[in-house]
Amino acid sequence: MISSLRGMNDILAEDYERFTYFITTATEIAKKYGFHFVQTPLLEETALFKRSVGESSDIVGKEMYQFIDKGENDVCLRPEGTAGVVRAFVQKKLDKAGGVHRFYYHGAMFRYERPQKGRLRQFHQFGVESFGVDSVYEDANMIMMASDILSALGIGYRLQLNSLGDQNCMPAYRESLVKFIESCEDEICEDCQRRKLTNPIRVLDCKNEKCQSLYLNAPKLLDNLCAGCQSDFDKLKTILDQNNIKYEIDTNLVRGLDYYSKTAFEFVSDNIGSQSAITGGGRYDRLVEFLDGKATPAVGFAMGIERLLELIVMPESKREGYYLGAMDDEAIDMIVTLAHQKRKDAKVNVEYKSKNLKNHLKGADKVNARFCCVVGENERNDGTIWVKDLENKAETTIKVEDF
Numbered sequence: 322m323i324s325s326l327r328g329m330n331d332i333l334a335e336d337y338e339r340f341t342y343f344i345t346t347a348t349e350i351a352k353k354y355g356f357h358f359v360q361t362p363l364l365e366e367t368a369l370f371k372r373s374v375g376e377s378s379d380i381v382g383k384e385m386y387q388f389i390d391k392g393e394n395d396v397c398l399r400p401e402g403t404a405g406v407v408r409a410f411v412q413k414k415l416d417k418a419g420g421v422h423r424f425y426y427h428g429a430m431f432r433y434e435r436p437q438k439g440r441l442r443q444f445h446q447f448g449v450e451s452f453g454v455d456s457v458y459e460d461a462n463m464i465m466m467a468s469d470i471l472s473a474l475g476i477g478y479r480l481q482l483n484s485l486g487d488q489n490c491m492p493a494y495r496e497s498l499v500k501f502i503e504s505c506e507d508e509i510c511e512d513c514q515r516r517k518l519t520n521p522i523r524v525l526d527c528k529n530e531k532c533q534s535l536y537l538n539a540p541k542l543l544d545n546l547c548a549g550c551q552s553d554f555d556k557l558k559t560i561l562d563q564n565n566i567k568y569e570i571d572t573n574l575v576r577g578l579d580y581y582s583k584t585a586f587e588f589v590s591d592n593i594g595s596q597s598a599i600t601g602g603g604r605y606d607r608l609v610e611f612l613d614g615k616a617t618p619a620v621g622f623a624m625g626i627e628r629l630l631e632l633i634v635m636p637e638s639k640r641e642g643y644y645l646g647a648m649d650d651e652a653i654d655m656i657v658t659l660a661h662q663k664r665k666d667a668k669v670n671v672e673y674k675s676k677n678l679k680n681h682l683k684g685a686d687k688v689n690a691r692f693c694c695v696v697g698e699n700e701r702n703d704g705t706i707w708v709k710d711l712e713n714k715a716e717t718t719i720k721v722e723d724f
């Protein structure tokens with residue numbers, strides 16, 4: 322038997338219902354916030370992710386589904402959605418057009434990670450990206466939108482917040498951090514020694530316990546912000562306070578992608594095990610320029626749909642539509658025609674095998690139909706149909722013309 326690849330799951334039946342319920346709910350909320358749908362290809366030039374997510378990131382360094390295609394192009398399956406949306410934004414010249422552009426998307430992402438609970442090689446994200454607004458109100462708006470989506474789905478969370486500074490304050494901070502790292506270089510892990518050379522702030526979220534205990538004494542991002550970044554960060558906290566969004570400050574939250582500046586945030590759940598990040602995002606004011614566009618401020622986030630599935634509190638499912646069944650073979654043609662007419666405005670399930678009434682009632686119950694409609698010999702002769710409302714249990718026989 323051929324099975325799906327490791328870390329790549331089928332989504333069907335009950336999970337699919339949760340999945341579509343999530344997409345519908347998140348889409349409705351994104352639209353309320355003025356976002357429009359965007360779809361970008363699953364396959365992109367590898368260079369796109371090298372220049373955006375960053376060569377020093379684990380994603381680009383170790384986890385890409387990368388290959389040379391038949392035309393000798395270096396391509397890879399997208400590991401995340403932001404880079405593709407920025408590429409589309411620049412390619413469509415929306416950067417030159419100016420103004421504000423807000424997009425939402427959902428779809429499969431691919432990372433060659435070690436699979437475990439909550440960590441897949443093919444997973445799905447729902448993401449939003451906003452271009453053209455440099456105000457920190459937009460950062461707050463993003464966080465409020467993510468919070469609205471999670472709350473609408475009945476999902477509790479903790480929000481972690483940090484500021485990564487900008488090109489005014491980051492270079493000096495990076496220098497002092499590198500000096501600190503050098504002071505304990507012999508004791509830190511190999512990954513951190515490599516990070517020191519590529520992207521030093523990534524050492525701050527190293528999972529190695531020894532490293533973490535050493536970095537307790539490292540200079541803190543939040544103690545080294547310039548006046549602009551500090552005032553934006555303070556303002557962000559005030560807006561969240563005013564809107565009753567609780568948060569924790571985590572000065573070691575650096576995110577695993579290189580394109581962020583200023584606001585960085587993650588929503589985590591304490592109910593799904595070690596892969597607890599359910600949403601991640603932040604501001605990325607330099608990325609449009611890095612991808613050859615006109616400098617444009619931007620901010621966004623993405624939610625990991627698989628991690629959310631088991632947390633979603635589904636609304637009670639209501640009986641819906643019609644179940645049509647025949648009690649003898651002669652009635653089957655009639656119910657197929659009735660079903661075809663009825664489907665113009667309702668959901669209809671048809672059973673093609675003739676059965677007794679008890680079994681049809683069971684069948685209607687199984688598909689959660691509101692009405693069980695059955696035609697037998699008597700109904701055929703009279704041009705009628707027997708209908709039971711499975712909600713209020715009322716039974717009637719009605720003329721086919723009135724059905």
Ligand code: HAM
Pocket residue numbers: 400401402403404432434439440441442444445446448449450577578598599600601602603620621622623624625626627628
């Ligand atoms: P990210 O933090 O890499 O950010 O991913 C966002 C979310 O995707 C995570 O919080 C997690 O729920 C889910 N996720 C990531 N990797 C996996 C995996 N291997 N298996 C299952 N779920 C996973 C980004 O991707 C950024 N593009 C977010 C963003 C948008 N920033 C600005 N705009």
